[in-house]
Amino acid sequence: MKIEIDTHTHSIASLHAYSTIDELVYGAEKHGLRGFVLTEHGPALHGGLPHPYYFGNLQVLPHEIRGIKLFRGVELNIMDENGGLDLPVKYLKILDFVMAGLHEACFTPASKDKNTRAMLAAIENPFVDCISHPGNPAYPVDYEKVVKAATRCGKALEINNSSFKVRKGSDENCKTIARLAKAYGCLTSCGSDAHYREDVGRFDAAQAVIEEAGIGGKQLINSTLEDFTEFYKRRRAERKRHG
Secondary structure, eight states: OOOOEEEEEOOGGGSSOOOOHHHHHHHHHHTTOSEEEEEEEOGGGGTSOSOHHHHHGGGGSOSEETTEEEEEEEEEEOOSTTOOOSSOHHHHTTOSEEEEEOOTTTSOOOOHHHHHHHHHHHHHSTTOOEESOTTOTTSOOOHHHHHHHHHHHTOEEEEETTHHHHSTTHHHHHHHHHHHHHHHTOEEEEEOOBSSGGGTTOOHHHHHHHHHHTOOGGGBTTSSHHHHHHHHHHHHHHHHHTO
8 A cells, every 4th residue: 555645753953853844754755655644733732832832834835845735734732621622613613634642741531431422522523634643542532422423523533553652552552543443434534653763754653543444545545646636626625614
């Protein structure tokens, strides 16, 4: 399986990442990608940085650098069990791809029921396109409920390649999500979660899980540039309708 778009990358603007945008382009070139999504963390993770205006000003970036497509996105923080997010709607309406995920600095790991409610609320939010690293073992959730909700809402669930390295215990959770996604027809994404240029386009562990589950074609939203373009345009139009 060829994956042409990396849907999860971070530059130095995320503060705990170590490459510039141009260096991320280098990584995409090196690994034969056609494009990537810049998904800096929402401001709550680092006490208000990057400032929300950073996301509004992403419009100054070109859509293509050295033949590599650049999509403007964000990885929001789910703030509470009601699915509260850390970026105003006016910015979410203009981005190409909006992920939301649970991070310890913003949402203290809780019971399976509370974690599940938070994730379901984020899925139901019309401004969220994808849930990042839902297999994180720090946040046990009811995977069947999550997959069913994402399927119903036309949202994607990420199989995060970095999780297999930095979130120990993610392996079986990601396999469960992938199997359920295949069974229910849930959309998925495969992201590197790169915080350094050499990791852009690295999908080996996540891709193996996706292939083992039998997920392919349009069910994997970033398999081809064309499929990802179709997905993000549909979702961006939906966000604008709710603005």
